[in-house]
Amino acid sequence: MKNIILFLAVFFSLTLQAQTENQPIHVTVSGKGKPVLLIPGFTVPGESWDDVVKQLENKCECHIVTLAGFGGEEPIAFPWLPKVNEALENYIIKNDLKDLTIIGHSLGGTIATWLASRENNSIKQIILVDALPAAGALMMPNFNPDDLVYDNPYSNQQLAMSEADFDQMATSMSQGMSLNKEAQRKIKDWIIMSDRKTYVYGYTDYLKLDVRENLKNISVPVTIIAADKPLGKEMITQTYKNQYANLEKYDLRIADNSAHFVMFDQPAWFMVQIQQILAL
Structure with a gap:
């Protein structure tokens, strides 16, 4: 009887563990008030929003997301x-x-943008931080999402990359994403911490995602907060105009002297924009 009880205890423990692991998203909630969902970028955990949440949680209920495979969270099966x-x-x-x-x-x-384009959603507004509806189209001529597959020479090379080479690549990438030295260190650590397959195949998923047609279905206010580096304001403005051509109206705000992580490079200016948009 004791063996049966022990078996059942282990079985239910493993079943519960299986049910709680390998979830696509992991969300923590902080504060009370207006609901705000904060979604980080690729490889980046929810903690990237910590400073923003500290300034919002007295008036907002913040739902902070970390995606599977990043920030130490377990990966999931593909497509991710x-x-x-x-x-x-x-x-x-x-x-x-x-x-x-x-x-x-x-x-x-x-x-x-994808969520805001869905039918019968309860979204009031979206704030997009250095985000494009079709990153793949910007990076590749003759862009066709169907041409992007997991099994390709570049992805295979990244999967086989040594820890030292991956570390070097992460260092180089982080230096282009922020002008803030401390932020560069964090970004590098987040890249290295990511599950390698999620990093490689998840990025393929990212490049395949093209929501430009979906923009026609968005009726809520959209604010875009963009960085002026490395392209400069004129080219940045034209890039967003091209990518968001199907969006009827949006408010574009460009941060001076900022790279991709605007919240790290211009934190005070960034929070002023957020508080204005949220009418706090």
Whole structure:
């Protein structure tokens, strides 16, 4: 009898563990007030929003997201991004987040546009931080999402990359994403911490995602907070005009002397914009 009880205890423990692991998203909640969903960029955990949350949580209920495979969270089966998108949509519905504001950085902003384009959503407005609806189209001539597959020479090379080479690549990438030395260190650490397959195949998912047609279905206010580096204001403005051509109206705000992580490079200016948009 003791053996049966022990077996059942272990069985139910493992079953519970299986049910709680390998989720597409992981969300923590802080504060009370207006609901705000904060979605980070690729490889970046929810803690990237810590300083923003500290200044919002006295008036906002902040739902801070970390995506599977990043920030130490367990990876999930591929395709990765469609599962993430669906999980976020279900989270909003399940938690009855009415009049919701979504703040999304980079990939998080792309996801925010997808969510805002869905029928019968409860989103009040979206704030996109250096985010494009089709990053792949900007990076590749003759862009066709169907041409992007997991099994390709570049992805295979990254999967086989040594820890030292991956570390060097992460260092180089982080230096282009922020002008802030401390932020560069954090960004590098987040890249290295990411699950390697999620990093490689998840990025393929990211490049495949093209929500430019979906923009026609967005009726809520959209604010885009962009960085002026490295292209300069004129080219940045034209890039966003091209990518968001199907969006009827948006408010573009460009941060001076900032790279991709605007919240790290211009934190005071960034918070002024957020507080104005949220009318806090």
